[in-house]
Amino acid sequence: MVLSELEVLVELQELDTRIGQLSYRSDNLPEHEQLMTLKGEDATLQSAIELLLVDLEVLRKDQQDREDEIQLLEDKVAKATSSLYAGDMTSPKDATVLQNEIDSLAGRQNILEDQIIELMEQIEPLAAEESRLLLEQGACRTAMGEAESKISEQQAELVSQANSLRREKEAVFERAGTTLADLYVEHRSRMGDHTAVGRLVGASCGACFLEISAVEVDRIRRLPSGEPSECPECGALLVR
Numbered sequence: 001m002v003l004s005e006l007e008v009l010v011e012l013q014e015l016d017t018r019i020g021q022l023s024y025r026s027d028n029l030p031e032h033e034q035l036m037t038l039k040g041e042d043a044t045l046q047s048a049i050e051l052l053l054v055d056l057e058v059l060r061k062d063q064q065d066r067e068d069e070i071q072l073l074e075d076k077v078a079k080a081t082s083s084l085y086a087g088d089m090t091s092p093k094d095a096t097v098l099q100n101e102i103d104s105l106a107g108r109q110n111i112l113e114d115q116i117i118e119l120m121e122q123i124e125p126l127a128a129e130e131s132r133l134l135l136e137q138g139a140c141r142t143a144m145g146e147a148e149s150k151i152s153e154q155q156a157e158l159v160s161q162a163n164s165l166r167r168e169k170e171a172v173f174e175r176a177g178t179t180l181a182d183l184y185v186e187h188r189s190r191m192g193d194h195t196a197v198g199r200l201v202g203a204s205c206g207a208c209f210l211e212i213s214a215v216e217v218d219r220i221r222r223l224p225s226g227e228p229s230e231c232p233e234c235g236a237l238l239v240r
Contacts, residue, residue: 005226006239008176012184013197015169022162026155035147045137056126063119066112073109187237200240207236
C-alpha cells in the first residue's frame with residue numbers, strides 16, 4: 001500500500017507525544033517527591049531549632065549576666081583587699097567595715113557561682129539537643145543538595161532529548177508543507193488533551209476508537225490521498 005501524504009501528520013503527532021512524555025518525566029522524577037519530603041523535614045528541624053534557641057538564649061544570657069556580675073565583684077574584692085593590706089589603714093573600725101564588705105562580696109559571689117552551675121546543668125541537655133538537631137539538619141540539607149543535583153542532571157538529559165526531537169519535528173514540518181503543518185498545529189491546539197490525529201482503521205477512528213458510519217467511511221476513502229479529513233465523532237484528522 002502506498003503511504004499517503006497525510007502520513008506526516010502521524011509523524012508529527014508521534015514526535016509531539018514523545019516530547020510530551022519527556023516533559024512529563026521531567027516533572028515527575030522520583031527525586032522531586034524525595035526533595036519535597038526532605039524540605040518538609042528541614043522545615044520541621046528548623047522550627048525545632050528555633051524554639052530550642054529561644055530557651056537557650058534566655059539561659060545563656062542569665063549565665064552571662066552572672067558571670068559579668070562576678071567579674072565586677074572580683075574587681076571590688078581585689079580593690080578592697082588591696083586597701084585593707086596596703087598599710088594605709090590605721091582605724092580598726094574601718095578595717096572591720098572593709099573586711100565585712102569583702103566577706104559580703106565573697107558571699108554574693110558564691111551565690112552567683114552556685115546559680116551559674118544550676119544554669120549550666122539546664123543548658124547542657126538543651127545544647128546537646130541543639131547539636132543533635134543541627135547535625136540532623138546538616139545531613140538533611142546534604143541529601144537535599146544531592147537530590148537537586150540528580151534532578152538537574154536528569155532534566156538536562158531530558159531537555160537534550162526533547163531538543164533533538166524538536167529539531168526532528170522541524171524537519172518533518174518542512175516536509176509536510178505549510179498547509180498540512182498549519183492544519184496540524186490548529187488541530188492540536190483545538191483538541192487540547194485529546195488526540196489530534198488518528199488512523200482510519202477499517203471503520204474506526206484511531207483517535208477516539210469510535211466506529212464511523214459506512215457512508216462516511218466510503219466518502220473519506222474516496223478523497224484524494226493528500227486531502228485531509230476529520231473524524232465526524234471526535235474531530236481528529238484522519239490518516240487513511
